[in-house]
Amino acid sequence: xxxxxxxxxxxxxxxxxxxxxxxxxxxxxxxxxxxxxxxxxxxxxxxxxxxxxxxxxxxxxxxxxxxxxxxxxxxxxxxxxxxxxxxxxxxxxxxxxxxxxxxxxxxxxxxxxxxxxxxxxxxxxxxxxxxxxxxxxxxxxxxxxxxxxxxxxxxxxxxxxxxxxxxxxxxxxxxxxxxxxxxxxxxxxxxxxxxxxxxxxxxxxxxxxxxxxxxxxxxxxxxxxxxxxxxxxxxxxxxxxxxxxxxxxxxxxxxxxxxxxxxxxxxxxxxxxxxxxxxxxxxxxxxxxxxxxxxxxx
Ligand SMILES: Nc1nc2c(ncn2[C@@H]2O[C@H](COP(=O)(O)OP(=O)(O)OP(=O)(O)O)[C@@H](O)[C@H]2O)c(=O)[nH]1
Ligand SMILES: [Mg+2]
Numbered sequence: 091x092x093x094x095x096x097x098x099x100x101x102x103x104x105x106x107x108x109x110x111x112x113x114x115x116x117x118x119x120x121x122x123x124x125x126x127x128x129x130x131x132x133x134x135x136x137x138x139x140x141x142x143x144x145x146x147x148x149x150x151x152x153x154x155x156x157x158x159x160x161x162x163x164x165x166x167x168x169x170x171x172x173x174x175x176x177x178x179x180x181x182x183x184x185x186x187x188x189x190x191x192x193x194x195x196x197x198x199x200x201x202x203x204x205x206x207x208x209x210x211x212x213x214x215x216x217x218x219x220x221x222x223x224x225x226x227x228x229x230x231x232x233x234x235x236x237x238x239x240x241x242x243x244x245x246x247x248x249x250x251x252x253x254x255x256x257x258x259x260x261x262x263x264x265x266x267x268x269x270x271x272x273x274x275x276x277x278x279x280x281x282x283x284x285x286x287x288x289x290x291x292x293x294x295x296x297x298x299x300x301x302x303x304x305x306x307x308x309x310x311x312x313x314x315x316x317x318x319x320x321x322x323x324x325x326x327x328x329x330x331x332x333x334x335x336x337x338x339x340x341x342x343x344x345x346x347x348x349x350x351x352x353x354x355x356x357x358x359x360x361x362x363x364x365x366x367x368x369x370x371x372x373x374x375x376x377x378x379x380x381x382x383x384x385x386x387x388x
Contacts, residue, residue: 100149100266101181103259106173106204108196109133109157111186112215115246117141117154120256125276126154127290133157133302134293136165137387138172140277142270148260149268153180158200165375168387177205182262184211184255189243190219193231201235209262210239213255218245281308281385283357284320288350288364292324292335295346300334303327305374307384317361318354324368325384327375332368343368 105113109132117139118124125141127134135156143150155173159166177183183204187197204210212232214225229241240258244251270277278286285306293301305325312319324343326332336343347364354362374380381387 096147096268097265098147098149098268099260099263100151100269101263102151102153102179103182103184104153104155104173104176104180105184105186106155106158106176106200107186108188108200109159111157111188112246113157113186114139114154116186116213116215116244116252116255117152119246119249120152120252121275123275125278127286127293129290129293129301131293131301133159133169134290136169136289138176142275142277143256144272145256148263149270149272150256150259150263151269158203159196160199163375164378165381165386168378168381172387174203177208180205180208181264182209182211182259184213184259185239186213186215187228187232188216189214189225189228190216192224193228204236210236211255211258211262212236212239212241214241214243215246217243217250218248280311284308284311284322284354284362287353287357288322288324288346288366291346291349291353295342295349296334300331303331303375304335305371305384305386307386317363318358319363320354320365322364322366324366325371325374326368327370327373329370332370335368 105117107113114126114128114135117126120143121141126139135154139154141152141154153176155176156169158170158173161167161170217225242254285308288306292304303326307323307325309323310321324335326335343366347366351362351364371380
């Protein structure tokens with residue numbers, strides 16, 4: 091048997107930025123597949139998510155990360171840590187900036203933490219919402235801070251200029267191995283996909299503090315012939331939040347279940363039946379041990 095070694099470029103690219111900048115939208119659009127949930131609310135992504143891009147002789151392993159922010163709770167700190175950790179293995183860092191917002195203290199927080207020894211691409215996303223002068227000023231500010239950085243303007247929602255990100259990454263990556271099979275777009279497991287889809291519905295259907303006080307834990311997946319039955323816990327921090335999630339006469343939890351089942355059926359291409367229990371773990375976001383026990387951070 092003759093084994094041929096195919097010369098290719100490959101490497102790890104960490105996508106970081108403030109919450110809501112459009113990091114996950116950029117990744118999903120580049121891959122042409124939803125590997126990370128997206129909502130209009132900040133703090134949607136809460137852990138690192140791998141997305142693999144393949145093209146002839148090129149494999150980019152993207153790591154989408156939680157938005158970096160000033161944390162108020164242990165959970166927030168762990169989310170930031172997941173983002174900072176992604177720098178360790180990164181060959182290239184992509185910083186996503188919301189071009190429609192002025193430079194603020196939140197941006198400084200990230201600027202200070204960016205690794206100095208890695209190639210940096212700064213993506214000015216949401217240019218569809220930004221004024222020309224505003225983008226120009228923001229780009230000048232970042233170019234002063236990072237003289238060697240490559241600057242790219244994008245609109246992820248309109249799929250504008252995302253191929254430019256790929257071209258620039260390709261130039262920066264070293265020759266390397268194929269890390270993942272060519273047909274694999276993410277390494278997220280079933281449990282993670284199910285819990286994220288349910289979390290997306292909760293974020294969309296609830297207000298104020300509720301989206302962030304809730305964790306989704308998959309307890310059991312029963313794979314039957316042509317269908318899945320899944321037992322899920324929705325964990326809240328307080329009794330009052332449990333009441334809100336359930337809703338009057340169980341109305342809200344039913345909507346969460348039905349909308350989640352609809353997406354899960356599409357994703358797994360088979361019927362998925364959810365059984366959801368809502369329970370309270372007092373102030374779980376303040377308790378690192380509990381966060382780990384719930385399986386929310388590796
Ligand atoms: N107008 C506009 N909206 C965008 C663009 N890219 C993303 N969005 C929207 O911005 C919101 C946040 O997008 P996400 O992709 O979830 O942002 P994120 O940076 O991953 O956010 P976190 O995971 O919370 O850190 C969603 O409502 C997206 O539809 C864009 O280019 N233009
Ligand atoms: Mg995200």
